[in-house]
Every structure is written in structure tokens, then in C-alpha cells.
Amino acid sequence: MPKSSRKGPRLVGLFLLGCLFFNYPMLAVANARATVLGVPVLYAYLFAAWALLIVLVAFIMERTE
Template sequence: MHRRVLAGDRLVATFLIGCVLFNYPLLSLFDRRAPVYEIPPVYGYIFIAWAAVIALIAWAIERRIE
């Protein structure tokens, strides 16, 4: 039972993190900035944050908590 609860809490936390990462005002921090390694920061940021959220979901849901 405890495992379920912990995995569940991690997923909810991931959801909340995602909500913050993918919205104003965090997004606005990357507006109109000089490219980093020739990639526009806002584009790079979203894809990196996106990948991180997916990784967190995978970690939370697939990991067997022993």
C-alpha cells in the first residue's frame, strides 16, 4: 500500500512540476534571448523540460519501490 502511495505522490508532483515548467512565467524567461549553441533558448528549453518530465514519469511509474 505504501508503495502505491509513494509512486502516486511522485506522479502528482511530476504533474505539478510540468504545469509550472510549461507555463507563464517560467516560459517568459526564455523569450527573446540570444541563441545558445545556435538553438533558440525557448525551443531548447521546452524540449529539455519536456524530456525531463517524461523521464520523471517513467521513473515514478516503472520503478519498483522496494
């Protein structure tokens, strides 16, 4: 897969970003008694970060090089 040469490193980059998202201290910060649009910050944060990660992966994988 000659086209994939740059995908690998980018995916690893996203992996590291994901590790940052779903770990201390980000989680400790998000673990607060507040709400975003009525949803507790922690829940909102987790799903938003998760969705963002998926969008980024889809963007990297599906973009025609």
C-alpha cells in the same frame, strides 16, 4: 495495486512541476533572443523541460519498489 500507493502523490508532484515549467513566468523568461548550441532558447528550453519531465515519470513508474 498495493505498490502504487506512493506513485500517485509523486505523479501529482510532477504534474505541478510540469505546470510550473510550461507556464508564465518560466516561459516569459525563456522567450529570449538568444541561442543554446545554435537553437533558440525557447525551443531548447521547451524540449529540455519536456524531456526531463518524461525521464522523471519513467523513473518513478519503472523503479521497482
